[in-house]
Amino acid sequence: MTRRHRGFTLIELLVVMGLISVLLSLLLPVLGKTRAAARSTACLSNIRQLGTTLQLYTAENKGRLMGNVWYTPPTPDLAWSCNWLGVAERYQVKGQSLLCPSATELSLQKPGYGNKNLAWNGEIYPNAGGSAVKLNPTTFRASSYGFNAYLAAGGDDTKTAYMSAIKCLSEMPAFMDCAWLDARPDEQTESFPVESPPDLNGNISASSLQHWRFLMARHARGINVCFADGSARWVPLEETYRMKWTRYWQGYRLELPNN
Secondary structure, X not given: OOOOOOOOOHHHHHHHHHHHHHHHHHHHHHHHXXXXXXXXXXXXXXXXXXXXXXXXXHHHOOOEOOOOOOEOOOOHHHHHHOOHHHHHHHOOOOHHHXXXXXXXXXXXXXXXXXXXXXXXXXXXXXXXXXXXXXXXXXXXXXXXXXXXXXXXXXXXXXXXXXXXXXXXXXXXXXXXXXXXXXXXXXXXXXXXXXXXXXXXXXXXXXXXXHHHHOOOOOOOOEXXXXXXXXXXXXXXXXXXXXXXXXXXXXXXXXXXXXX
């Protein structure tokens, strides 16, 4: 007796293909969110490492905060070493540890500013050398992170030279996802808030306001932040001005664009 093997009809094949397409459409967004969550977790680990360098530095210097030297052409090693980047390198936090997994590709747009998808790039910074991001034409730094410039000895608040002067360590940002190596945002008031960026892509220029450097939707609608006490967490962009950037910061919730 001859047994016939029945194959799929065209309709059955189309049904199967349709079911596979539906399953893929359901699974792909989940996989995308899973990958994004993994990148954010790895970024948070990098941020914590930077926070550890701050703790180690202050412990070894009797509580004194690190400097924030930017540019010393006659003595290029000074700016290269006396900045959070130099301190991080001293404690072996460098290279990939300075790059958020969501922004590992380096910016190629002069003068090297990054954005939510790109790391800032000291190689194309226009000076010949002697800055915190560029020692000489062949030695430079790149990163996806920035530093709270107020949290430095010799900053705007001259009394904040020692960690002991700060009473809100768990609320004061130290390191964060950023389009440049530091930020010194203006507070303004809740009645007269700071100007919002045109979008949340993190694209900045030399004329951009300082707070636009970290107002970028790199991890969903927020950034990762390490605080002065060494703790780290994800912060929604609207809440970044509620953090205490200085000892006297009042803060308020930001109204930001939807895109």
